[in-house]
Amino acid sequence: MTDTPTRRTPVAESQRQHPDDAFTFDEVRLAARNHAMPLEALRYPLTPAGLHYLLIHYDIPDLDAAAWRLEIDGAVERRLTLSLEDLKRRPAVTAPVTLECAGNGRALYVPHPVSQPWITEGIGTAAWTGAPLAPILDEAGIAPAAIEVLFTGADLGVEGGEVQHYARALPRVEALLPGVLLAYAMNGEPIPPQHGFPVRLLVPGWYGMTHVKWLRRITALAQPYTGYQNAHVYRMRTREDDPGTPVTRMVPRSLMEPPGIPDFATRDRVVAPGDCELRGRAWSGWGPITRVEVSTDGGQHWHPAALGDALADYAWRPWTYLWHAEPGSHDLCSRATDATGRAQSMLAPWNLGGYMNNSVQHLVVVVAAEQTASA
Amino acid sequence: MTDTPTRRTPVAESQRQHPDDAFTFDEVRLAARNHAMPLEALRYPLTPAGLHYLLIHYDIPDLDAAAWRLEIDGAVERRLTLSLEDLKRRPAVTAPVTLECAGNGRALYVPHPVSQPWITEGIGTAAWTGAPLAPILDEAGIAPAAIEVLFTGADLGVEGGEVQHYARALPRVEALLPGVLLAYAMNGEPIPPQHGFPVRLLVPGWYGMTHVKWLRRITALAQPYTGYQNAHVYRMRTREDDPGTPVTRMVPRSLMEPPGIPDFATRDRVVAPGDCELRGRAWSGWGPITRVEVSTDGGQHWHPAALGDALADYAWRPWTYLWHAEPGSHDLCSRATDATGRAQSMLAPWNLGGYMNNSVQHLVVVVAAEQTASA
Numbered sequence: 001m002t003d004t005p006t007r008r009t010p011v012a013e014s015q016r017q018h019p020d021d022a023f024t025f026d027e028v029r030l031a032a033r034n035h036a037m038p039l040e041a042l043r044y045p046l047t048p049a050g051l052h053y054l055l056i057h058y059d060i061p062d063l064d065a066a067a068w069r070l071e072i073d074g075a076v077e078r079r080l081t082l083s084l085e086d087l088k089r090r091p092a093v094t095a096p097v098t099l100e101c102a103g104n105g106r107a108l109y110v111p112h113p114v115s116q117p118w119i120t121e122g123i124g125t126a127a128w129t130g131a132p133l134a135p136i137l138d139e140a141g142i143a144p145a146a147i148e149v150l151f152t153g154a155d156l157g158v159e160g161g162e163v164q165h166y167a168r169a170l171p172r173v174e175a176l177l178p179g180v181l182l183a184y185a186m187n188g189e190p191i192p193p194q195h196g197f198p199v200r201l202l203v204p205g206w207y208g209m210t211h212v213k214w215l216r217r218i219t220a221l222a223q224p225y226t227g228y229q230n231a232h233v234y235r236m237r238t239r240e241d242d243p244g245t246p247v248t249r250m251v252p253r254s255l256m257e258p259p260g261i262p263d264f265a266t267r268d269r270v271v272a273p274g275d276c277e278l279r280g281r282a283w284s285g286w287g288p289i290t291r292v293e294v295s296t297d298g299g300q301h302w303h304p305a306a307l308g309d310a311l312a313d314y315a316w317r318p319w320t321y322l323w324h325a326e327p328g329s330h331d332l333c334s335r336a337t338d339a340t341g342r343a344q345s346m347l348a349p350w351n352l353g354g355y356m357n358n359s360v361q362h363l364v365v366v367v368a369a370e371q372t373a374s375a
Numbered sequence: 376m377t378d379t380p381t382r383r384t385p386v387a388e389s390q391r392q393h394p395d396d397a398f399t400f401d402e403v404r405l406a407a408r409n410h411a412m413p414l415e416a417l418r419y420p421l422t423p424a425g426l427h428y429l430l431i432h433y434d435i436p437d438l439d440a441a442a443w444r445l446e447i448d449g450a451v452e453r454r455l456t457l458s459l460e461d462l463k464r465r466p467a468v469t470a471p472v473t474l475e476c477a478g479n480g481r482a483l484y485v486p487h488p489v490s491q492p493w494i495t496e497g498i499g500t501a502a503w504t505g506a507p508l509a510p511i512l513d514e515a516g517i518a519p520a521a522i523e524v525l526f527t528g529a530d531l532g533v534e535g536g537e538v539q540h541y542a543r544a545l546p547r548v549e550a551l552l553p554g555v556l557l558a559y560a561m562n563g564e565p566i567p568p569q570h571g572f573p574v575r576l577l578v579p580g581w582y583g584m585t586h587v588k589w590l591r592r593i594t595a596l597a598q599p600y601t602g603y604q605n606a607h608v609y610r611m612r613t614r615e616d617d618p619g620t621p622v623t624r625m626v627p628r629s630l631m632e633p634p635g636i637p638d639f640a641t642r643d644r645v646v647a648p649g650d651c652e653l654r655g656r657a658w659s660g661w662g663p664i665t666r667v668e669v670s671t672d673g674g675q676h677w678h679p680a681a682l683g684d685a686l687a688d689y690a691w692r693p694w695t696y697l698w699h700a701e702p703g704s705h706d707l708c709s710r711a712t713d714a715t716g717r718a719q720s721m722l723a724p725w726n727l728g729g730y731m732n733n734s735v736q737h738l739v740v741v742v743a744a745e746q747t748a749s750a
Contacts, residue, residue, distance in 0.1 A: 022397040026641055028482060028492050031406035033642075035425075038408050038569070040434040050410075050425030050567050057639045059415040107403060115640065117403050158638040158645060192425050194413070263533040264432045265490065266401055267408075270533060 023107070027117045036121030042257040042281050045125070045311055045318070046096060049192050052124030053208075055101050055116060056194065057166050058157025061214050065190075065198040070182070074150070074219035077141025084198050087182055090131040095179065095204065096315040098125040098283040102207035102234055102247045105348070105357025113354030120255060120361055125281075125315050128202050130183030134176045137220070142172075146220035149175035150227075151201050154214040162228055168212055169225035170203065179204040179314065182215065204314030205249045205285030207356075209234050236351050244352075249285030252344045253358040254292050254319070254336035256280040260365055269365040276325045278305075280334055281316035287339035288313070294321040298331030299346055299360060305334065325367045332363040398482070402492045411496030417632040417656050420500070420686055420693070421471060424567050427499030428583075430476050430491060431569065432541050433532025436589050440565075440573040445557070449525070449594035452516025459573050462557055465506040470554065470579065471690035473500040473658040477582035477609055477622045480723070480732025488729030495630060495736055500656075500690050501570075503577045505558030509551045512595070517547075521595035524550035525602075526576050529589040537603055543587055544600035545578065554579045554689065557590065579689030580624045580660030582731075584609050611726050619727075624660030627719045628733040629667050629694070629711035631655040635740055644740040651700045653680075655709055656691035662714035663688070669696040673706030674721055674735060680709065700742045707738040 023031075035054040041047055065084050072080040101122030106113055108120075116122075137149070152167040174180070181202040184191060191197045196213030203210045209229065225231075230246065237244025257279045260271030282289045288310060293302040308318035319334070335344040348359045398406075410429040416422055440459050447455040476497030481488055483495075491497075512524070527542040549555070556577040559566060566572045571588030578585045584604065600606075605621065612619025632654045635646030657664045663685065668677040683693035694709070710719040723734045 021400050023400070023403050025396050025398070025482070028398050028403065028406050029494055029642055030640070031403050032411035032492075032494055032496055033413050035410045036407035038431065038435060040437075041568075043437055044568075048567055048569070050427075050429075051569055052425075054425075056413065058637050059633070060413060062415075062418055107400070117407075119404055119407055121407055157636050158643075159640070163636070163645075192423055193416075193419075194423070194426055258434070261532050261538070262433050265405070265534075267404055268533075270538075 023117055024114065027114060030116045034116050036118065037124050039121060039255060039258050042255060042279070046127055046187055047124040049126070049186055049189070049195065052126055052195070053099070053101060053122045054194055055103075055122065055208060056155070057159065058155045060193050061154040063154060063197060063214060068198050070199065070215060071217045072136065072140045073217065075143035075146040075222045076137075076220050077143070078139070080136070080140050082136070084184060087131045087184060087199065090135070092129055093132055093181060094127055094129040095181070095202075096125055096127045096311040097202055097204045098250075098314060098316045099123065099208050099211060100250050100253070100283070102209050102355045103353070105359060106354030108359060109350050109354050109357060113352060115354060122208070123255070125311070126186045127188065128181060128183040129185035129188070130181035130199070130202060132178060133180040133182055134178060136182070137176065140220075142220045143222065145222040147172050147223075148221040148225050150219040150221055150225050151212040151215060152217040152219070153212045154216045160228055160232055164228055166212065166229065167227055168210060168229045169221065169227070170210065174203065207247055207250055207285070209247070233353060234355065235353065236355060237353070238351055240352065247355050250283065251286070251356055251358045252282065252284035252289065252336040252338045252342050254280055254282035254334040254344060255361055256332060256334050256363055258363055259332075269363070271325050271365045271367045273325050273327055273367050273369070276323045278321045278323050278332065279318070281318050282334070282336035283316040284336065284338035284342060285314070286342050289317040289336050290339050291337040292319040293335050294323075295333040296323055296330050298362065299333050302335070327367050327369045329364065329366050332365060333360045335360050398492055399489065402489060405491045409491050411493065412499050414496060414630060414633050417630060417654070421502055421562055422499040424501070424561055424564070424570065427501055427570070428474070428476060428497045429569055430478075430497065430583060431530070432534065433530045435568050436529040438529060438572060438589060443573050445574065445590060446592045447511065447515045448592065450518035450521040450597045451512075451595050452518070453514070455511070455515050457511070459559060462506045462559055462574065465510070467504055468507055468556060469502055469504040470556070470577075471500055471502045471686040472577060472579045473625075473689060473691045474498065474583050474586060475625050475628070475658070477584050477730045478728070480734060481729030483732060483734060484725050484729050488727060490729060497583070498630070500686070501561045502563065503556060503558040504560035504563070505556035505574070505577060507553060508555040508557055509553060511557070512551065515595075517595045518597065520597040522547050522598075523596040523600050525594040525596055525600050526587040526590060527592040527594070528587045529591045535603055535607055539603055541587065541604065542602055543585060543604045544596060544602070545585065549578065582622055582625055582660070584622070608728060609730065610728065611730060612728070613726055615727070622730050625658065626661070626731055626733045627657065627659035627664065627711040627713045627717050629655055629657035629709040629719060630736055631707060631709050631738050633738055634707075644738070646700050646740045646742045648700050648702055648742050648744070651698045653696045653698050653707065654693070656693050657709070657711035658691040659711065659713035659717060660689070661717050664692040664711050665714050666712040667694040668710050669698075670708040671698055671705050673737065674708050677710070702742050702744045704739065704741050707740060708735045710735050
């Protein structure tokens with residue numbers, strides 16, 4: 001298999017030399033608050049809670065589980081108020097789900113849109129346990145006229161000059177899918193404060209902004225929602241005057257666990273010569289991953305990787321590829337294709353918000369002449 | 376009480392306008408890997424594991440607790456090899472300990488030294504459980520001639536062009552202090568992979584670089600250690616040709632839990648008018664915190680805060696101050712003094728490595744004219 005790459009310069013190198021290589025103090029502050037998953041954590045099928053990515057729009061709210069209530073209102077026959085105990089008494093579902101920030105890869109766009117400057121690590125997979133949402137909306141008697149469902153969190157802040165609780169609406173048909181959960185456990189433990197304690201929404205396959213944390217209210221809407229997080233951000237557009245199209249499900253992406261050992265400051269990597277098993281994980285919100293290919297020459301030639309079993313329908317799928325590492329510099333890449341035929345881009349289209357950057361990852365490594373880099 | 380501030384411009388504002396306000400791609404990548412503690416987490420006496428700060432020089436090693444062994448060698452009468460079970464069979468001590476990265480505040484120095492760009496959040500407090508080190512060194516028969524003790528981790532990487540396991544030496548007298556632990560639990564759970572699983576060193580009062588993670592070897596040395604992490608970095612110096620002095624214990628610092636609500640992108644804050652309890656925590660590695668003062672005018676006037684009880688000798692001490700918030704912009708500050716008389720600086724002295732920046736935090740907030748900012 002061959003492919004014509006649209007960009008032969010490794011991303012890391014091109015970024016270092018590019019005049020765009022300047023980030024502001026505000027961006028660095030966001031990068032500090034919002035935790036990425038260090039890529040070596042791709043080794044874990046389920047990401048430990050403290051390594052799972054985090055994007056928090058405002059502050060982590062201080063919520064008391066005993067006092068917490070979930071209101072279900074709007075275009076319903078019966079308003080419901082549920083406690084955490086009410087939710088836990090319902091039939092529970094546990095599902096491993098891969099989450100990715102819609103802005104993952106933002107810092108690699110040229111020029112990079114100014115917001116949380118993710119490189120490639122705005123990801124994680126956890127086993128989430130909760131009560132399916134559809135039966136709850138059934139019990140409330142969601143009106144036939146309800147076309148969207150709005151989810152509102154307890155977190156309060158300012159964005160675009162507007163004081164707001166974080167809130168996002170989903171089309172009715174998506175909200176009623178059987179996999180949608182009101183989750184109260186992460187990897188078998190109560191959800192940590194930063195991941196939405198006590199209850200967050202889980203919509204398997206969708207980008208991270210959908211899974212509203214610190215959930216407090218669910219409102220059935222007979223009109224399209226026009227709030228900030230749906231109408232002003234999380235939209236694909238290239239001009240300010242373009243309303244754009246909404247960001248929804250995750251496009252395919254594969255990431256590689258960096259082989260060898262890193263330099264502290266640059267993260268440049270040195271690999272020992274000889275056989276080296278390249279490993280990674282791939283996911284898509286549109287359908288199962290059916291193919292992962294690996295290139296060791298920056299995308300000029302591609303080779304099929306061996307696929308392991310995905311943890312679940314909406315969790316990443318592991319892959320491996322045995323590489324014989326010869327001394328020199330190598331640009332390692334992988335790319336994923338899903339069952340719908342969607343494939344990862346060599347270079348995803350730039351957009352104003354810096355969303356959906358599933359450009360192929362370039363991992364430039366130097367293979368040492370001798371065996372100096374074994375751990 | 377009054378004081379003459381050396382810098383009246385709020386830090387955040389001055390940083391935004393300063394030509395130094397440019398960070399590289401490599402710095403942003405470090406900020407993504409190395410997790411800060413969001414300041415609202417100052418509300419927790421013990422920081423939840425996923426919110427505690429993290430600074431990882433190389434990669435998180437993949438260690439098997441059953442196969443893990445700790446070697447004790449060098450200038451000792453008897454070399455020892457201990458398993459995790461051996462450590463757990465020994466008398467255990469649990470102590471809440473505040474950790475701070477030696478580079479915390481680096482991004483606020485002007486110009487900022489290039490490395491992990493911490494702002495103020497390279498901190499956390501956890502309850503660590505482990506076996507005291509001194510009896511183990513006694514059992515090994517540490518030689519009278521041993522003047523330092525070297526701690527080597529399993530993490531391998533490149534730094535300053537040198538392939539190395541992360542390793543740091545301590546003066547013998549510090550290593551033998553009764554509070555020094557070989558810790559295997561954090562907040563009552565096995566230490567998460569990123570915090571040093573299965574065993575890390577804990578030296579209460581010292582900056583973070585001391586608490587070697589993924590510990591594998593302890594070596595008693597009859598000569599001063601000249602390895603990279605002691606001789607080349609973690610030293611206070613202002614010129615490359617100055618050997619400098621070692622960074623050791625944490626100087627006093629107080630941080631405030633940001634009141635009100637934040638703007639997503641800028642983290643600018645809006646506070647409701649009226650009574651507002653300001654809260655924070657203060658610590659020092661040299662002695663108990665004896666005084667915290669608060670200023671609401673950028674350091675022109677100082678008022679005593681009320682002190683709560685510290686969790687332990689080497690854990691932060693909570694403080695509160697009731698502020699009557701009037702509409703307008705206010706620069707909120709706090710500063711700590713410890714029992715040795717060491718006090719926090721308005722502006723800590725710049726140094727090449729960007730260490731020990733305990734400059735007073737400036738938290739600029741806008742008090743709204745009306746009650747719009749309550750959570």
